[in-house]
Amino acid sequence: MSWNWELRDWPSFTWQEERLRDKEQAFIENAAVSVGTLRHLSDTDRAEIVIERLSADALSTSAIEGELLDRDSIQSSLRRQLGLSGTPFRSRPAEAGIAEMMADLYRHPHLPVTEARLFDWHRMIMNGRRDLSAIGSYRRDPEPMQIVSGAYGRQHVHFEAPPSDRVPAEMGQLLDWLRRTAPGAPQALPAITRAGIAHLWFESIHPFEDGNGRVGRALAESVLALAVSSPTFCGLSKVLLRHRKAYYAQLEAASTTLAIDEWLSWVADRALESQEGADQLVSFVLEKARIMDRLRGTLNSRQEKVLLRMFEAGPEGFEGGLSASKYATITGAPPATVTRDLNDLVERGALVRTGERKSTRYHLPVPTSGARR
Missing domain, CATH: 1.10.3290.10 (Fido-like domain)
Structure with a gap:
């Protein structure tokens, strides 16, 4: 050859x-x-x-x-x-x-x-x-x-x-x-x-x-x-x-x-x-700005920290999505607080919940490369 x-x-x-x-x-x-x-x-x-x-x-x-x-x-x-x-x-x-x-x-x-x-x-x-x-x-x-x-x-x-x-x-x-x-x-x-x-x-x-x-x-x-x-x-x-x-x-x-x-x-x-x-x-960055502007002043420090960390991960998002245990690791919050924070973020439209029980995951409400594939 x-x-x-x-x-x-x-x-x-x-x-x-x-x-x-x-x-x-x-x-x-x-x-x-x-x-x-x-x-x-x-x-x-x-x-x-x-x-x-x-x-x-x-x-x-x-x-x-x-x-x-x-x-x-x-x-x-x-x-x-x-x-x-x-x-x-x-x-x-x-x-x-x-x-x-x-x-x-x-x-x-x-x-x-x-x-x-x-x-x-x-x-x-x-x-x-x-x-x-x-x-x-x-x-x-x-x-x-x-x-x-x-x-x-x-x-x-x-x-x-x-x-x-x-x-x-x-x-x-x-x-x-x-x-x-x-x-x-x-x-x-x-x-x-x-x-x-x-x-x-x-x-x-x-x-x-x-x-x-x-x-x-x-x-x-x-x-x-x-x-x-x-x-x-x-x-x-x-x-x-x-x-x-x-x-x-x-x-x-x-x-x-x-x-x-x-x-x-x-x-x-x-x-x-x-x-x-x-x-x-481009769409991801613009949507990030829109979401953070809408929620400014309404989130506690833990919620804001996690949202910013998720946005920092870029359009690919967290691998496998955000779990309650990952939220606890990032914030140091106890289980009851984690549940309350995450439910509040879902109700505000800041996160989207998928799965049930141990398979429950949370994602940003924006199109991502990971979500498309």
């Missing part, structure tokens, strides 16, 4: 444009609506949405690689990066680094992706690492760069990248293609098509010693943002995490061919799904 970079026509990918035309149009139309909506929000609501989007994607792109980061730490770093006020929070190097990259993506939607920018992103996400020989530069190890799984002796090679001595030239071709296909350029390509090819091409080269997935997804996000020409953020990684198994399978299948219709169609569906999630987040 040959890898795509070993094929004679590499890197001349082929696809049928008409198969993506409707999805490309839907993406641009949805983006225009999203940008328009954000412009009409208050500065506070807009800032909250930006922080939530960027932190969710930072957590997701890291989780795809099996790295679990702290949400509060990332959000604190993002607020500092974006010049927003917030409670000081000492972030670990990993959280600070991924937050810096996400902030760069958001602040500079018009900047093209260059070798220097890729190196900067790599230094950011490798912040604090001491086990790599090449940080902020292409890999140089002569040993094969392979993606493998399975126990030693029974390993399955999912992909092998080009030798390290080919990487600079391979990346030069990719970066030149990005310049030639950018919006307004002679060979300009539609947003999703360009993002899908860029991500696959980058992952096929695998130019760094580590962090290729995170930088490659940042590259795709940057391509999508440039097409919209506005500081917006699709949150593609959050959707890719939800479909992680299929994501890896699609990448693996596309790594052996230059005919990439199936890959691009799959990426297009994920891009549209990410836009739907972004719209849900």
Whole structure:
């Protein structure tokens, strides 16, 4: 079996444009609506949405690689990066680094992706690492760069990248293609098509010693943002995490061919799904403000603390919903008080009750990603 970079026509990918035309149009139309909506929000609501989007994607792109980061730490770093006020929070190097990259993506939607920018992103996400020989530069190890799984002796090679001595030239071709296909350029390509090819091409080269997935997804996000020409953020990684198994399978299948219709169609569906999630987040933040304004001054400190904690969990909500025992853990209230508080919140329309007895759970009365799936 040959890898795509070993094929004679590499890197001349082929696809049928008409198969993506409707999805490309839907993406641009949805983006225009999203940008328009954000412009009409208050500065506070807009800032909250930006922080939530960027932190969710930072957590997701890291989780795809099996790295679990702290949400509060990332959000604190993002607020500092974006010049927003917030409670000081000492972030670990990993959280600070991924937050810096996400902030760069958001602040500079018009900047093209260059070798220097890729190196900067790599230094950011490798912040604090001491086990790599090449940080902020292409890999140089002569040993094969392979993606493998399975126990030693029974390993399955999912992909092998080009030798390290080919990487600079391979990346030069990719970066030149990005310049030639950018919006307004002679060979300009539609947003999703360009993002899908860029991500696959980058992952096929695998130019760094580590962090290729995170930088490659940042590259795709940057391509999508440039097409919209506005500081917006699709949150593609959050959707890719939800479909992680299929994501890896699609990448693996596309790594052996230059005919990439199936890959691009799959990426297009994920891009549209990410836009739907972004719209849900806007609705969530607006509904949060409406509910808290309506209940202001009518809740006791315990009830307010729990509601705020639930809203802080974001559109995904508490996993499994809020139980009476979880309410007691958060507030320290005795059982009788917990029951009284929760019944009062339901009567006020602040929570919705589901289930019975030990299976009783409480949810915010707003649409959430978790409730839809």
